[in-house]
Amino acid sequence: MTVVSAQEPSDEALASRAAAGDDHAFEAIVRRYQARVYRLAGRLTSETDAPDVLQETFLQVHRHLPSFRGDARFSTWLYRIATNAGLMHLRARSRRPSEPLDAFLPSFDAAGTHCGTPEQLRVVSRADEVIDRQVLADKARDGLARLPDLYREAFVLRDLEEMPTVDVAEVLGIEPAAVRQRVHRARLLLRGYLQDVIGGRS
Amino acid sequence: MMETACASGLELLIDYLEGQLPASTVTALEGHVAGCQRCQAFIASYQATPRILRDATDTPLPAGAQTSLLEWLRKQRRD
16 A cells, blocks of 8 residues: 655656556546636636637656756746747637736836826726726736736736746846836736726826 | 836836835935825825735635545545
């Protein structure tokens, strides 16, 4: 009889067994990550597209497991596959061009002072108090969809999946400074968009 | 030293929040923000934006999706 360890096998141990053809190990990886990949896929694409991206991600993971060398952490490797699957999915569909959010960047007067009162500028921090939950969810998804892909993927990984900046840089294959720049643009655009939605436009 | 305005700090905000700025720049920024209600309000909403988006888009995997995913993947592996 095998003594079952109280400790779950590491991702890397499961990946190694799955790469060698162990289907149970592969399915353990699926169970471990599917909820996270589904949520990530929904944020990168849409709730409608998330199931397809979820399937595609794990199909790619299964195909490419033999080439996983352990240079990166398994989770980083998997997130890279999921992110690419999401973006490929978006590009494969003929999306209606969405209206960009550029109009919602912060504005300043001639002296470089923020336009708007402190109350208007602060209102986004109370979004969940002042706007209906379902409306906020719809607007959040609309705002995300209207971001340029480069900003959205960085923002979703860094701020929504809460990955460290250096890990996002590794997933996206860019420098940490570029991650910060893209996340910053996304935050500015979404902050301004939410302020407008709530009615705090200056 | 050049006087700091709200606008001049905007592009430094994420580097400031992630501890990437030199001490002298931090001092100048904090000096401005301490006396600027608009910047305090703006930064509060800038920092709240990730949390609001995160909470609003936190969609759980639908019930039954796990089983159907595993079955679909088994079929793909067989074919």
